[in-house]
Each structure stands twice: as structure tokens, then as C-alpha cells.
Amino acid sequence: MIYNIFMFWADKIAEDIKKRNFPLEWVDDMKTPSGRIHIGGLRAVTTHDIVYKALVDAGIKAKFTYVFDNHDPMDTVPNYLAHEKYEKYLGMPLFMVPSPEKGAKNYAEYFAKEFEDGFNKIDCRPEIIWSTDLYFSGKMNDGIKKCLDNADKIRKIYEDLYKKKMPDDWYPFNVYCPKCNKVSTTRVTNWNGKEVAFECRVDAVRWTKGCGLKEKISPFATKEKISGKIPWKVEWAVKWQAIGITVEGAGKDHMTKGGSHDLAKRVAEEILESPVPYSFAHEFFLVGGQKMSSSKGKGISVVELLEMLPPQLIRFLIVKTKLNQAINFDPSEKDTIPTLFDEYQKAADAYYKKSNEDLGRIFEMSQVGKIKKPPKIRFSVLTQWIQMPNMDSEIKKENLGEWASYARIWVERYAPESEKFTVQKSLPRATQNLTSKQRDFLKRVAEELDKKWNPEDFQKNLYEWGKELGISSKDSFAAIYTSLLGKNHGPKAGWLILSLDKEFVKKRFNEV
Numbered sequence: 071m072i073y074n075i076f077m078f079w080a081d082k083i084a085e086d087i088k089k090r091n092f093p094l095e096w097v098d099d100m101k102t103p104s105g106r107i108h109i110g111g112l113r114a115v116t117t118h119d120i121v122y123k124a125l126v127d128a129g130i131k132a133k134f135t136y137v138f139d140n141h142d143p144m145d146t147v148p149n150y151l152a153h154e155k156y157e158k159y160l161g162m163p164l165f166m167v168p169s170p171e172k173g174a175k176n177y178a179e180y181f182a183k184e185f186e187d188g189f190n191k192i193d194c195r196p197e198i199i200w201s202t203d204l205y206f207s208g209k210m211n212d213g214i215k216k217c218l219d220n221a222d223k224i225r226k227i228y229e230d231l232y233k234k235k236m237p238d239d240w241y242p243f244n245v246y247c248p249k250c251n252k253v254s255t256t257r258v259t260n261w262n263g264k265e266v267a268f269e270c271r272v273d274a275v276r277w278t279k280g281c282g283l284k285e286k287i288s289p290f291a292t293k294e295k296i297s298g299k300i301p302w303k304v305e306w307a308v309k310w311q312a313i314g315i316t317v318e319g320a321g322k323d324h325m326t327k328g329g330s331h332d333l334a335k336r337v338a339e340e341i342l343e344s345p346v347p348y349s350f351a352h353e354f355f356l357v358g359g360q361k362m363s364s365s366k367g368k369g370i371s372v373v374e375l376l377e378m379l380p381p382q383l384i385r386f387l388i389v390k391t392k393l394n395q396a397i398n399f400d401p402s403e404k405d406t407i408p409t410l411f412d413e414y415q416k417a418a419d420a421y422y423k424k425s426n427e428d429l430g431r432i433f434e435m436s437q438v439g440k441i442k443k444p445p446k447i448r449f450s451v452l453t454q455w456i457q458m459p460n461m462d463s464e465i466k467k468e469n470l471g472e473w474a475s476y477a478r479i480w481v482e483r484y485a486p487e488s489e490k491f492t493v494q495k496s497l498p499r500a501t502q503n504l505t506s507k508q509r510d511f512l513k514r515v516a517e518e519l520d521k522k523w524n525p526e527d528f529q530k531n532l533y534e535w536g537k538e539l540g541i542s543s544k545d546s547f548a549a550i551y552t553s554l555l556g557k558n559h560g561p562k563a564g565w566l567i568l569s570l571d572k573e574f575v576k577k578r579f580n581e582v
């Protein structure tokens with residue numbers, strides 16, 4: 071079918087998955103909450119949400135979960151936290167590190183909840199699974215045993231993929247040191263089928279020190295106690311099996327040939343003899359061409375993104391972009407945000423006029439809750455309205471309150487100087503340079519102000535009055551802008567003038 075080539079990407083994936091006819095499809099995504107999670111992680115969770123919703127729309131029974139890897143070690147202190155307070159926790163699993171603020175049980179939970187709040191707002195509502203709970207449940211024990219029993223085969227897989235010799239005493243298990251709590255410093259050196267022998271090495275890593283403990287411990291989890299974790303690439307496969315995941319994509323960095331997904335796939339097939347979930351790779355979400363990092367505090371956080379865009383537009387940005395295309399979002403580029411609003415309105419048109427099926431579907435998938443018709447006014451015009459005095463009632467009347475708040479943020483934070491303007495309280499100096507014809511023009515406009523005008527007609531007449539006086543439209547409008555704003559350009563003059571107090575404008579135009 072030719073149609074398929076142009077089919078919306080998630081519907082295509084759903085169509086593909088539908089063929090295998092599973093009684094239930096289990097979509098999952100995961101993330102380590104090692105710090106404030108940036109919008110890169112948002113692309114992943116939203117992509118999985120879109121696939122999940124496309125499955126449901128295709129009549130497939132589906133479930134959507136999200137694993138927070140709260141047991142990964144803290145390997146760096148983000149630059150927005152006090153280094154001296156957190157240094158001592160380096161190397162410990164994130165769930166053992168204290169939360170930066172009250173209200174969360176630990177560090178991992180604090181940043182995970184912040185991220186969860188963010189993705190909930192853009193209508194991604196997976197069921198949350200904490201990695202530690204997965205271990206406590208006992209569901210990982212079978213995989214732990216298989217991986218330890220087959221440590222030699224797993225070493226071989228690493229060697230095949232990374233072309234690097236693995237030590238013969240390397241085992242796929244990291245113990246949480248019972249003495250110093252660190253996991254980055256422990257090395258398992260033996261496995262007897264019941265217990266692992268391990269050392270907490272003082273110099274295992276450069277960025278934190280182990281305590282030197284040497285002991286034996288059972289690697290298996292009970293309801294009360296977990297003693298460690300499987301290294302994450304191997305663990306990925308064990309999780310697929312323990313949870314029952316059937317669909318899981320990942321960022322392209324994990325999906326390259328010989329990358330972490332290949333390793334997990336081989337562990338699933340060769341060690342666990344368990345099926346590999348349907349997978350897909352997605353490109354990155356970049357800011358100004360750069361990849362972000364949660365632990366380094368680089369990039370835009372989800373909280374910040376939600377301040378600059380309505381949730382539907384954040385979804386739209388991800389929905390509309392094909393998986394193999396990077397999203398390069400740079401709010402400081404002058405057109406980035408206004409263009410996104412324009413495109414969103416076009417997609418809404420396609421949906422309501424049924425003029426473009428794919429674009430309409432993209433609009434539908436971008437919704438948060440019920441389908442909501444966006445305003446008709448262009449965002450760029452709205453950014454002018456909000457800078458004009460006395461437009462509040464108009465904004466309210468047209469029901470533009472929500473978009474107006476984003477327009478205000480854009481003007482405050484991202485708009486170039488050329489897009490900003492303020493009505494000057496006193497006569498701007500630049501008016502000294504106006505010609506006598508320009509002054510006559512302003513007087514003419516002032517005389518007309520006592521009539522009742524609508525902005526469109528008024529705008530047309532501004533051109534006419536200029537023409538009658540023999541000056542170009544450029545010069546007539548420059549006269550208006552100069553006397554009101556102190557600049558030679560501005561928003562639609564008809565609107566601007568009528569938005570102001572009539573007596574104020576009359577006085578100003580006669581004063582020039």
C-alpha cells in the first residue's frame with residue numbers, strides 16, 4: 071500500500087506490532103534519575119506514550135510502564151547541588167542518597183517525581199516501577215542466578231561486542247557494600263552457586279574510595295533485603311523478562327550496532343532464552359545543537375520547558391518529528407517558538423478540515439486530555455497584543471488567556487529587541503527627525519480618532535491618509551511608531567493606536 075509510506079510513524083509501528091497478535095503488548099521505558107532530568111528524557115517517554123496510544127487505537131490490548139532506575143550509583147554531583155554535602159555519597163546507589171529537599175524519601179525519588187510531574191502534564195501516564203521494588207519482589211532472582219551461572223558466556227558477549235578482554239574473575243553482579251553502602255567500588259570475585267565473594271576496593275574508581283571490606287553475600291533479594299544489582303546492560307535483558315516487556319525502544323546511542331541494546335539482546339537470547347521486545351530507535355532532543363546531560367545540569371529541564379510552551383505544543387514537537395530526525399530546539403532562536411505555534415495551528419486546521427490525514431492525526435496525538443481547538447490568532451500577533459496597553463479585555467474576549475501567558479514569557483525571555491516595544495510615557499527624542507509631512511500626517515490621524523473605528527478599516531485608512539499627503543506608507547508608519555514607541559517599526563499600527571487611550575494619542579500626535 072502506497073498509503074503506508076506516508077502513514078504517521080507510530081501508527082506504522084502499531085500496524086507492524088499488530089501482526090504478531092499477542093494477547094497483551096507491554097510498552098516500557100526507563101531512566102536513571104541521577105539529577106534534574108532534561109527534555110532529552112522527555113522525548114523517550116513521550117515517544118513510548120505515543121506508541122502505546124497508537125497500539126490502543128489499533129485495537130490492541132496494551133499496558134505502559136516506566137522504570138526509574140533508582141539503584142544506579144551517584145557518579146557525579148550535579149553543579150546545582152552543594153558538592154561538599156553530596157561528595158560523601160558518591161558511589162552509593164541513588165536510593166540511599168538523601169533527597170535535596172524534604173518531601174521525597176531519597177535523591178532518586180526527588181528527581182524522579184519532578185520528572186514524573188512534568189511528563190504527567192503532557193499526558194504521559196505510565197505506571198511507575200522502581201528498580202529496587204522489582205528486586206524486592208524477587209522477580210529478578212531467577213535472572214541473577216542465570217547471569218552468575220553463565221558469567222563466562224556473558225564475558226564472552228562483552229568481548230565479542232567490545233573487542234576487549236574481560237578479567238576471568240569478572241561477574242555480572244554489583245554488591246551494595248554492607249559497610250560503606252557504595253556500589254561503584256565493589257567487585258565480585260567469585261560465585262559458588264549460593265553466595266558471591268566480593269571486595270569493596272579502595273581504588274576501584276578514581277572519583278570515590280571503597281572501604282576495603284572483603285566478604286561473601288547472597289546476591290538474591292528477599293522482601294526485606296536487596297544486596298546488589300546486575301550491571302545495567304545485562305540487567306536490561308533481565309528486566310524485559312522479569313516484567314514481561316514486549317515493546318521498548320531507546321535513544322539511538324543505545325541502539326547502534328554493538329551498543330547496549332545488542333548486548334542486552336544477546337543476554338536475553340543466549341543466557342535467559344527469553345524473547346527480545348519489539349524495539350525502535352529514536353533520535354535525540356537537542357538544545358541549540360547540543361545533547362543535554364542531567365547530571366551535569368546542562369540543557370533545559372522539563373520544568374523550564376513547561377514554562378515556555380503549553381503541554382500540547384511540547385507533545386506536538388515530539389509527535390510531529392519522525393523518529394530518525396533529531397529535534398533541535400533552541401528557544402533563543404527568534405523563530406523557534408512562534409513557528410511552532412504556527413505549525414500547531416496548521417495541524418489543527420488539517421484535523422478540523424480533514425485536509426491532511428497525517429497532519430490531523432499528529433494534531434490528535436498531541437492532545438492532552440480532550441481535543442482542544444487552538445486560538446485562530448497567530449502567536450506573533452499575540453506577542454504584539456500583549457505589549458499593547460488596554461488589550462486585556464480583547465484577549466479575554468477572544469479567550470486567549472492561556473496563549474497570552476506564553477506570549478508574555480516569550481517576549482520577556484526570548485524575543486529579540488526588534489520584537490519588543492513599549493509605549494513611551496513622554497515624547498521620544500527621535501521625533502525631532504520627523505519631516506513636516508510626517509507631522510501633518512500624525513495631525514490628520516489625530517483628527518480622525520473621534521470617529522468610531524474597527525482596527526482593520528482604520529489600518530486601511532492609515533495608508534490612504536499618507537497617500538493623500540504624498541508620503542510613502544513606510545514614512546507614515548515610521549511617524550506613528552517613532553512618536554509612540556521611539557522606534558521606526560512596531561506592530562500593526564491600526565491595532566496599536568486603537569489599543570491606546572484616545573486622548574493620549576491625540577495629545578501625542580499633536581505634540582510632535
Ligand SMILES: [Zn+2]
Nearest residue numbers: 247250270281
Ligand atoms: Zn565498602
